[in-house]
Amino acid sequence: MAYDKFTILRSTAVPLPIENVDTDQIIPARFLKATKREGFGDNLFRDWRYNGDDTPKQDFVLNNPIYSGKILVGGHNFGSGSSREHAAWAIYDYGFRCVVSSFFADIFKGNSLNIGILPVQVSAAFLDKIFLAIEADPNAELEVNLPDQKITILSTGESESFDINGYKKHNLMNGFDDIDYLQAMKNEIREFETERIY
Amino acid sequence: MSNQASTLFDKVWDAHVVRKIEDGPDVFFIDRHFIHEVTSPVAFLGLESRNIGVMYPERTFATADHNTPTINQHLPVQDPLSANQLKALETNSAKYGISHWGLGHARNGIVHVVGPENGITLPGMTIVCGDSHTSTHGAFGAIAFGIGTSEVEMVLSSQCIMQPKPKKMRVNVNGTLGKGVTPKDVTLYIISKLTTAGATGYFVEYAGDVFRNMSMEGRMTVCNMSIEMGARGGMIAPDETTFAYINGREQAPKGEKWDKALAYWKTLKTDEGAVFDKEYTFDAAEIEPMITYGTNPGMGQGISRAIPTSDQVEGGKATYDKSLNYMGFHENESMLGKKIDYVFIGSCTNGRIEDFRAFASIVKGRKKADNVTAWVVPGSHIVEAQIKEEGILDILTDAGFELRQPGCSACLAMNDDKIPAGKYAVSTSNRNFEGRQGPGARTLLASPLVAAAAAVTGVVTDPRELL
Ligand code: SF4
Numbered sequence: 105m106a107y108d109k110f111t112i113l114r115s116t117a118v119p120l121p122i123e124n125v126d127t128d129q130i131i132p133a134r135f136l137k138a139t140k141r142e143g144f145g146d147n148l149f150r151d152w153r154y155n156g157d158d159t160p161k162q163d164f165v166l167n168n169p170i171y172s173g174k175i176l177v178g179g180h181n182f183g184s185g186s187s188r189e190h191a192a193w194a195i196y197d198y199g200f201r202c203v204v205s206s207f208f209a210d211i212f213k214g215n216s217l218n219i220g221i222l223p224v225q226v227s228a229a230f231l232d233k234i235f236l237a238i239e240a241d242p243n244a245e246l247e248v249n250l251p252d253q254k255i256t257i258l259s260t261g262e263s264e265s266f267d268i269n270g271y272k273k274h275n276l277m278n279g280f281d282d283i284d285y286l287q288a289m290k291n292e293i294r295e296f297e298t299e300r301i302y
Numbered sequence: 303m304s305n306q307a308s309t310l311f312d313k314v315w316d317a318h319v320v321r322k323i324e325d326g327p328d329v330f331f332i333d334r335h336f337i338h339e340v341t342s343p344v345a346f347l348g349l350e351s352r353n354i355g356v357m358y359p360e361r362t363f364a365t366a367d368h369n370t371p372t373i374n375q376h377l378p379v380q381d382p383l384s385a386n387q388l389k390a391l392e393t394n395s396a397k398y399g400i401s402h403w404g405l406g407h408a409r410n411g412i413v414h415v416v417g418p419e420n421g422i423t424l425p426g427m428t429i430v431c432g433d434s435h436t437s438t439h440g441a442f443g444a445i446a447f448g449i450g451t452s453e454v455e456m457v458l459s460s461q462c463i464m465q466p467k468p469k470k471m472r473v474n475v476n477g478t479l480g481k482g483v484t485p486k487d488v489t490l491y492i493i494s495k496l497t498t499a500g501a502t503g504y505f506v507e508y509a510g511d512v513f514r515n516m517s518m519e520g521r522m523t524v525c526n527m528s529i530e531m532g533a534r535g536g537m538i539a540p541d542e543t544t545f546a547y548i549n550g551r552e553q554a555p556k557g558e559k560w561d562k563a564l565a566y567w568k569t570l571k572t573d574e575g576a577v578f579d580k581e582y583t584f585d586a587a588e589i590e591p592m593i594t595y596g597t598n599p600g601m602g603q604g605i606s607r608a609i610p611t612s613d614q615v616e617g618g619k620a621t622y623d624k625s626l627n628y629m630g631f632h633e634n635e636s637m638l639g640k641k642i643d644y645v646f647i648g649s650c651t652n653g654r655i656e657d658f659r660a661f662a663s664i665v666k667g668r669k670k671a672d673n674v675t676a677w678v679v680p681g682s683h684i685v686e687a688q689i690k691e692e693g694i695l696d697i698l699t700d701a702g703f704e705l706r707q708p709g710c711s712a713c714l715a716m717n718d719d720k721i722p723a724g725k726y727a728v729s730t731s732n733r734n735f736e737g738r739q740g741p742g743a744r745t746l747l748a749s750p751l752v753a754a755a756a757a758v759t760g761v762v763t764d765p766r767e768l769l
Pocket residue numbers: 367368412413414433434435649650651709710711713714731732
């Protein structure tokens with residue numbers, strides 16, 4: 105599925121300073137019954153966001169109008185648990201293009217990159233600084249610069265660089281995906297397959 | 303460099319790299335691909351919108367398990383959304399020529415149970431599925447891991463995915479396990495030591511006496527849970543136990559092919575002196591029957607211990623308090639004697655015949671506690687048949703338990719098997735996240751023995767007292 109190219113993102117951010125946010129929280133299993141990739145944003149963090157009777161929980165950050173933006177900032181070990189790509193879809197569909205944390209679970213990170221969300225891993229100290237900056241001013245902006253692999257807190261000017269492999273970076277910046285790449289090397293795969301013992 | 307010592311993981315990984323991308327992932331060939339109804343429909347839609355087909359349909363296997371009902375499977379599925387997904391799996395499989403074991407098929411069951419029991423899972427293979435517990439198949443010395451839907455689409459269309467090679471970790475457990483200590487306890491113990499993120503970025507090999515002496519069912523339980531400490535997967539070198547398990551299974555190699563395969567499988571082990579990026583060693587004697595008290599699988603401990611205080615655990619106090627608060631537990635409380643409302647035995651972690659044997663060993667001659675609702679759910683129809691053949695069903699019935707039909711059931715509660723809000727469930731599944739078993743449900747992960755002890759006493763009970 106095509107996604108928007110990612111180069112430099114400048115936005116306010118939504119803080120979620122909770123550790124081990126797992127994919128069952130991001131999107132509970134009962135919302136995985138669709139056969140199309142549509143409307144997952146409505147159920148993002150469903151059980152943290154709504155009461156059993158579907159009224160919003162006022163103390164949850166997504167229900168607090170002072171916070172908004174295209175960047176989600178989460179606590180350590182974000183995205184642990186299931187392989188459901190629906191978790192990344194829900195985040196994308198809600199309107200986020202970037203998730204910042206001090207640590208990501210593997211599958212979530214891969215899924216995000218595959219659908220055009222940039223996971224930015226920063227140091228624990230820098231993560232704290234981001235949380236502090238947003239706490240001080242909910243309108244504080246972050247700048248995520250993919251070409252330079254750098255994230256900056258614009259209100260304080262503090263920045264840190266982040267890692268991403270060259271291949272994925274190229275894909276994100278150009279809106280390419282892995283399937284395009286693989287389709288182009290089918291003959292090589294076919295040759296490989298004939299050699300397999302299974 | 304060709305005679306350099308290498309690990310089991312390296313041997314299998316390197317044999318599947320089609321192309322290495324500089325400063326990028328490997329193009330990684332997949333021998334076996336399992337699909338189910340929940341994570342595949344969007345991948346098939348993707349194929350259609352790109353106008354591409356399935357490259358090797360014979361390498362993909364479909365089974366319905368995630369949202370299937372566990373009673374009255376002969377009737378139409380009530381929930382229209384679930385029915386729709388099941389239909390999509392059937393239609394897509396038929397359209398592209400993929401083997402499909404749908405609801406009611408004699409070989410239907412949970413994807414990670416049916417793969418091994420039908421001989422589809424073999425040593426040295428690469429195996430993926432859109433379910434993170436695909437790591438189960440690593441018990442055979444395969445590299446097996448969960449993937450997202452975009453990757454399902456990649457495998458369907460090109461039999462490859464793009465994967466950076468993970469780092470290598472070895473976890474050794476030596477010595478002999480005590481009475482009442484099962485493979486589930488071993489894995490919950492390891493996760494409690496490493497934490498839920500302790501193996502992120504790694505692929506784990508399990509080694510040592512404990513795994514050597516373990517049955518294939520037990521090895522599957524351990525490899526299954528690898529993901530719960532963040533690892534992409536876990537594997538165990540194949541040996542005589544593995545070969546004996548595979549021999550004669552429906553899709554296992556036969557005759558000359560068997561001999562050839564066996565010769566290859568015997569090379570699949572870590573060479574003396576091979577180097578791991580990280581290594582842990584534990585003593586089997588230290589492991590007790592385990593139970594979790596919090597909202598991630600790393601929050602577990604020996605069943606006789608008190609719930610730790612926040613300064614005894616890693617991570618922030620706020621997160622810890624939130625977790626205990628959700629569970630309705632307090633620091634320093636004993637887990638023993640806590641009242642239980644539900645017991646779930648099943649899932650791809652503990653839904654195999656050996657698990658029901660263990661459960662029955664405690665239930666036999668006792669009665670289900672009145673305050674407990676129990677869901678006894680086999681991992682597959684083949685397991686269900688074994689339960690009947692071996693007389694386990696009679697033991698269960700005498701004790702007041704009902705046997706349900708196979709599926710994922712309360713492991714992820716996508717069907718009707720949901721634990722109600724606020725209720726406590728001792729569960730043999732793999733995740734105790736908030737709401738995993740139903741909105742507001744409170745999950746205590748444990749072995750089939752601990753589940754059985756809770757089911758007959760109505761409270762958290764040390765199974766060693768009942769053995
Ligand atoms: S039993 Fe649970 S973990 Fe296993 S395949 Fe089903 S949903 Fe996934």
